[in-house]
Amino acid sequence: MASYDVIIIGSGPGGYVCAIRCAQLGLKTACVEGRETLGGTCLNVGCIPSKALLHATHMLHEAEHNFAKMGLKGKSPSVDWGDMQSYKADTIGQNTKGIEFLFKKNKIDWLKGWGTIPEAGKVKVGDEVHEAKNIVIATGSDVATLPGVEIDEDVVVSSTGALSLKKIPKKMVVIGAGVIGLEMGSVYSRLGSEVTVVEYLDTITPGMDGEVQKGFQKILKKQGMEFILGAAVQGVEVKNGKAKVAYKLKKDDSEATLDADTVLVATGRRPYTDGLGLEKLGVSMSKRGQVETDGHWKTSVDGVYAIGDCIAGPMLAHKAEDEGMAVAEVLAGKHGHVNYDVIPGVIYTHPEVANVGKTEEQLKEAGTPYKVGKFSFMGNGRAKANFAGEGFVKILAHKETDRILGAHIIGPMAGDLIHEICVAMEFGAAAEDLALTCHAHPTYSEAVREAALACGDGPIHS
Numbered sequence: 321m322a323s324y325d326v327i328i329i330g331s332g333p334g335g336y337v338c339a340i341r342c343a344q345l346g347l348k349t350a351c352v353e354g355r356e357t358l359g360g361t362c363l364n365v366g367c368i369p370s371k372a373l374l375h376a377t378h379m380l381h382e383a384e385h386n387f388a389k390m391g392l393k394g395k396s397p398s399v400d401w402g403d404m405q406s407y408k409a410d411t412i413g414q415n416t417k418g419i420e421f422l423f424k425k426n427k428i429d430w431l432k433g434w435g436t437i438p439e440a441g442k443v444k445v446g447d448e449v450h451e452a453k454n455i456v457i458a459t460g461s462d463v464a465t466l467p468g469v470e471i472d473e474d475v476v477v478s479s480t481g482a483l484s485l486k487k488i489p490k491k492m493v494v495i496g497a498g499v500i501g502l503e504m505g506s507v508y509s510r511l512g513s514e515v516t517v518v519e520y521l522d523t524i525t526p527g528m529d530g531e532v533q534k535g536f537q538k539i540l541k542k543q544g545m546e547f548i549l550g551a552a553v554q555g556v557e558v559k560n561g562k563a564k565v566a567y568k569l570k571k572d573d574s575e576a577t578l579d580a581d582t583v584l585v586a587t588g589r590r591p592y593t594d595g596l597g598l599e600k601l602g603v604s605m606s607k608r609g610q611v612e613t614d615g616h617w618k619t620s621v622d623g624v625y626a627i628g629d630c631i632a633g634p635m636l637a638h639k640a641e642d643e644g645m646a647v648a649e650v651l652a653g654k655h656g657h658v659n660y661d662v663i664p665g666v667i668y669t670h671p672e673v674a675n676v677g678k679t680e681e682q683l684k685e686a687g688t689p690y691k692v693g694k695f696s697f698m699g700n701g702r703a704k705a706n707f708a709g710e711g712f713v714k715i716l717a718h719k720e721t722d723r724i725l726g727a728h729i730i731g732p733m734a735g736d737l738i739h740e741i742c743v744a745m746e747f748g749a750a751a752e753d754l755a756l757t758c759h760a761h762p763t764y765s766e767a768v769r770e771a772a773l774a775c776g777d778g779p780i781h782s
């Protein structure tokens with residue numbers, strides 16, 4: 321039996337970042353992980369592999385659609401699905417080994433196996449019980465299932481199965497128009513699959529700014545993806561390796577079916593705390609299965625903390641990482657803080673979609689006086705040169721104070737551009753602060769400045 325200052329259960333972006341920061345702050349740290357490799361959902365079956373496939377298929381799209389326009393003539397590359405899978409696997413391997421290296425460098429013990437908490441201050445892994453002054457639950461999330469739909473990871477797959485399909489399907493139905501469904505739908509659409517997205521709500525990307533939802537759907541449709549919105553999936557029947565998806569339209573109760581070679585169920589994720597023994601331990605849980613925590617990520621049991629996808633808040637890797645760092649600071653007797661008002665969200669399609677802060681709908685509902693500064697990438701020289709003129713930057717600022725309240729971008733590198741606005745928001749900046757900052761030319765970032773100018777006297781290039 322070993323004794324630690326902190327044992328973290330789960331090595332996803334929440335857990336591994338927490339472990340590294342704890343060790344850096346001088347705490348004797350161990351991290352329990354049941355998977356064969358470190359890095360959690362994000363590195364193994366989430367952010368990283370999906371971005372590898374998005375990158376590879378974006379390159380294919382560029383070759384097929386834009387190379388010849390720039391005088392780069394010749395046959396477009398053909399797809400070797402096996403090699404693309406190997407590239408994805410290599411990318412995962414480099415990242416998970418990187419975490420292993422960082423654990424060694426920071427003298428963090430990896431306790432291999434599935435952990436349980438028999439009592440506060442103790443973590444059991446296999447037959448061994450380890451002692452810990454504090455325990456951090458960072459066990460993440462798992463795929464949420466849909467009634468009437470059985471995931472077999474062959475014909476009917478979760479995001480995990482969709483990352484490693486045996487072959488590229490001719491027809492794919494994606495259930496759920498959220499981030500994961502649209503990213504994976506994009507991958508297969510670029511690889512030549514006919515992709516139809518079925519969504520229960522009347523818009524794609526629920527919760528996003530309305531203008532972005534509409535603009536983004538138009539762009540995806542132009543790229544070849546089909547959408548059936550306001551449709552409740554009734555069930556999926558699999559016969560001879562093919563699927564039939566039955567759905568009912570909410571507007572008139574009419575029923576229809578779609579044939580598919582592959583059905584991706586992307587209706588969300590659920591907090592994963594199975595087998596930890598939390599009920600017996602007396603840890604309070606929400607109705608949605610999340611571990612309940614206070615403002616310092618402490619659960620209802622002393623010495624037991626929780627972070628990441630298994631607690632409330634957006635299920636995002638960077639939110640989990642921030643909580644991991646913050647809780648480490650708390651455990652080391654410092655002040656940990658996460659600003660939940662400034663957590664960006666990104667969809668890594670092409671163009672990318674990014675947002676931070678309030679949507680126009682939220683501001684209207686709250687009765688906050690606001691103004692909108694908008695700038696189209698068509699007015700951005702760099703974007704035009706790179707065939708990336710689709711989309712816009714939209715900044716929402718307080719009508720009286722000019723303070724930035726939110727930003728929404730569809731466009732090239734939106735996931736990177738958004739951070740300029742995040743930093744501005746962290747500093748409580750006004751739109752004018754961005755507008756008065758010199759931006760290098762020619763960059764996509766100029767579109768952010770122009771949107772900020774549009775909150776005041778107006779942009780230059782529109």
Ligand code: FAD
Nearest residue numbers: 330332333334354360361366367435460628629635636637
């Ligand atoms: P996880 O990453 O889920 O890690 C939890 C770990 O705990 C797992 O490795 C699990 O094996 C381990 N574990 C669980 N129980 C035990 C136990 N009892 N004992 C030992 N180990 C245990 N987010 C983004 O921000 N950007 C993206 O681009 C993005 N893309 C995604 C794409 C896909 C396809 C998916 C599925 C998710 C994506 N996400 C993305 C979400 C992101 O992966 C999660 O928000 C993030 O991984 C949550 O981190 P976490 O540390 O809370 O948990």
